Amino acid sequence: MNYKPDESILISYLYGELDGQEKEKLLMYFQEHPEELIRLQERANVRKIMGALNDKEVIAPPIFTEGHPREVYFWRSAYFKTVLSIAASFLLLLLAGRLLGTEVNYSRGELQISFGGKRTEKPVLKEQQILTPAEIQNMINASLVKNTASLSSGWADHQKSMDQSIRLNLDRNSRKVDDLIRNTSQVSQDQLRSYVAGLQDENLRIMKNYFQLSSTEQKKYVEGLLVDFSRYLQEQRNQDLQLVQTRVNSIEKNSDQFKQQTEQILAGIISNSTVKKNSY
Amino acid sequence: MHSDTLVARAREGDKNAQGKLMQLWYKRIYNFAYKFFFDHDLAMEASQKTFILMHRNIGALQDPGRFKSWLYTIAVNCCREELRKNKAARSRSIQDIMPADGEESHPWEESRNRNENPDELLRHVELSDLLHQCLMELNNDQREVVIMKEYEGLKFREIAEVLNLSENTVKSRMYYGLDGLKKILEKMNITKETIGYEL
Numbered sequence: 001m002n003y004k005p006d007e008s009i010l011i012s013y014l015y016g017e018l019d020g021q022e023k024e025k026l027l028m029y030f031q032e033h034p035e036e037l038i039r040l041q042e043r044a045n046v047r048k049i050m051g052a053l054n055d056k057e058v059i060a061p062p063i064f065t066e067g068h069p070r071e072v073y074f075w076r077s078a079y080f081k082t083v084l085s086i087a088a089s090f091l092l093l094l095l096a097g098r099l100l101g102t103e104v105n106y107s108r109g110e111l112q113i114s115f116g117g118k119r120t121e122k123p124v125l126k127e128q129q130i131l132t133p134a135e136i137q138n139m140i141n142a143s144l145v146k147n148t149a150s151l152s153s154g155w156a157d158h159q160k161s162m163d164q165s166i167r168l169n170l171d172r173n174s175r176k177v178d179d180l181i182r183n184t185s186q187v188s189q190d191q192l193r194s195y196v197a198g199l200q201d202e203n204l205r206i207m208k209n210y211f212q213l214s215s216t217e218q219k220k221y222v223e224g225l226l227v228d229f230s231r232y233l234q235e236q237r238n239q240d241l242q243l244v245q246t247r248v249n250s251i252e253k254n255s256d257q258f259k260q261q262t263e264q265i266l267a268g269i270i271s272n273s274t275v276k277k278n279s280y
Numbered sequence: 281m282h283s284d285t286l287v288a289r290a291r292e293g294d295k296n297a298q299g300k301l302m303q304l305w306y307k308r309i310y311n312f313a314y315k316f317f318f319d320h321d322l323a324m325e326a327s328q329k330t331f332i333l334m335h336r337n338i339g340a341l342q343d344p345g346r347f348k349s350w351l352y353t354i355a356v357n358c359c360r361e362e363l364r365k366n367k368a369a370r371s372r373s374i375q376d377i378m379p380a381d382g383e384e385s386h387p388w389e390e391s392r393n394r395n396e397n398p399d400e401l402l403r404h405v406e407l408s409d410l411l412h413q414c415l416m417e418l419n420n421d422q423r424e425v426v427i428m429k430e431y432e433g434l435k436f437r438e439i440a441e442v443l444n445l446s447e448n449t450v451k452s453r454m455y456y457g458l459d460g461l462k463k464i465l466e467k468m469n470i471t472k473e474t475i476g477y478e479l
Contacts, residue, residue, distance in 0.1 A: 046462045053408055
């Protein structure tokens with residue numbers, strides 16, 4: 001018999017996963033080759049020994065994930081942002097250059113950057129006149145004299161205009177004061193009298209009204225007071241009468257009682273004397 | 281372990297469903313990564329990356345029934361990436377041995393084992409470390425297959441799908457992986473008798 005099982009068949013047998021026919025063939029092979037069975041049993045022993053290796057206890061740690069990966073839009077990508085920022089910077093520079101009128105020139109080996117238009121070159125004096133100190137002193141003196149003259153003339157003019165202005169203001173103010181005084185003095189005695197008479201009339205009217213009002217009120221008050229007093233007196237009299245009536249009633253009652261008691265006593269005395277007479 | 285409805289909801293962007301899936305699968309993925317690296321930090325890194333990628337890409341998962349193999353595919357890729365990054369500095373950090381910040385006990389004094397015998401605990405930790413070292417002796421291809429089959433319980437078909445290989449290739453790697461482990465265990469003199477472990 002040329003049958004020789006390969007490793008996969010032997011392993012399948014070891015793990016009990018071999019089918020019927022193949023298993024029978026293998027068992028027959030083991031009968032013929034017991035050493036192969038022993039070798040397989042040795043492997044089974046290895047499995048048993050290795051089975052002593054137990055699991056390690058572990059607790060699952062918390063794992064935080066960001067969920068679904070976020071979709072990065074084109075306009076949010078770093079590349080786009082970089083390009084956009086460069087373009088914006090360039091545009092800003094252009095705009096600033098336009099607003100400031102920036103010009104960049106390169107001529108005769110020099111670079112010129114100008115803002116606000118082209119630079120106009122000042123004429124360069126070809127020759128400077130050389131002046132002596134005396135000439136300079138004279139020039140200064142002349143300039144000082146000229147300056148002093150112009151200052152003094154200006155000062156005089158200024159003084160004159162000031163004087164004129166003050167005079168004019170004074171005239172105007174005095175005229176206003178005169179007008180005011182004149183207006184005040186023109187108020188007549190009649191106006192004053194009529195004003196005082198008006199005041200007196202007004203006071204008289206107010207006083208009259210006051211007295212009228214006051215007398216009416218006083219009258220009402222006195223009448224009320226008299227009515228109240230008469231009511232009080234009436235009430236008092238009624239109460240006195242009731243009191244007198246009550247007293248009289250009480251006296252009557254007492255006299256009746258006294259009379260009865262007297263009668264009883266007399267009756268008692270009479271009856272006692274009658275009894276004594278009978279006993280004798 | 282999960283329902284297709286949960287995966288379908290997660291695919292539709294339901295954050296609660298995604299969180300629930302993570303809670304359900306974190307321990308499995310972490311242990312896969314831990315056995316692959318034998319390093320807590322790298323395993324944590326790979327696990328977290330796996331779930332971040334799961335969160336980002338679950339919408340693209342066509343068949344909710346293939347979620348398991350899809351998740352392990354991501355995990356394998358993350359582990360490979362971490363391995364590439366950390367190839368130069370492949371050593372065990374002192375943090376694995378010393379107690380972590382805020383913890384007073386050593387890794388082998390885990391709370392679930394406090395009622396057990398300390399000697400037994402220590403022996404268990406040592407044995408685990410030894411077996412881990414044995415696993416680390418395997419090459420990456422074989423280690424991936426062995427871990428997925430032995431510890432993650434994936435079927436050969438699922439492993440083939442995860443690794444984008446044929447089933448026969450996966451079985452072959454498993455065979456040679458077990459063969460390699462047998463030799464490593466023999467070399468390290470680890471047998472049922474020597475470890476005194478009741479298998």
